[in-house]
Amino acid sequence: DIQLTQSPSFLSASVGDRVTITCRASQGISSYLAWYQQKPGKAPNLLIYAASTLQSGVPSRFSGSGSGTEFTLTISSLQPEDFATYCCQQLKTYPLTFGGGTKVEI
């Protein structure tokens, strides 16, 4: 199975900060990576697919990059509604797998 390792697990930040989250795959997955945002008690929300393509309706302050084994999610200017947990998912090979998540806290 492909393992996804996210770092950091927790991130303390302030409104207006630039935030970067990393997701590393145990083997190459080309660009078959998605990023989700999840708020407490809610279902995940797709932010980015194909490593760098913004899902419709997602604010442009979110961006993704990378290919192969290393990927990043960047929030250019953190907003109050962005405090949440972020998770990556590989879609290259079954079983599909998720990273452990990064909680972004105030």
Next chain:
Amino acid sequence: EVQLVESGGGLVQPGGSLRLSCAASGFTLSDHYMDWVRQAPGKGLEWVGRTRNKANSYTTEYAASVKGRFIISRDDSKNSLYLQMNSLKTEDTAVYYCARVTAVVTHGNDYWGQGTLVTASS
């Protein structure tokens, strides 16, 4: 508007069975692959399994942790997806989500239900 609504969760004893349902609306279910994803209390997301669409003969894939115990099925005429869970273990305790796979199947899940809680405990 796309909507997914799960039901059927509850308390079940280890070794027991439970069937979850997911009612889909606002799109043509037969066109889409569909996933089940779970989240244990305080933990991350875990992919449970997938059913492909009609064009791909509704074939299925499962995580190793549930293979042989869980069965994903669907009835497109009823706009419904199902997860039959047998031989439940305490570690199956989680919120279970059904999620639509995007039209391009490698682009993730674009719509999710609200989740239904399954608790396997004596």
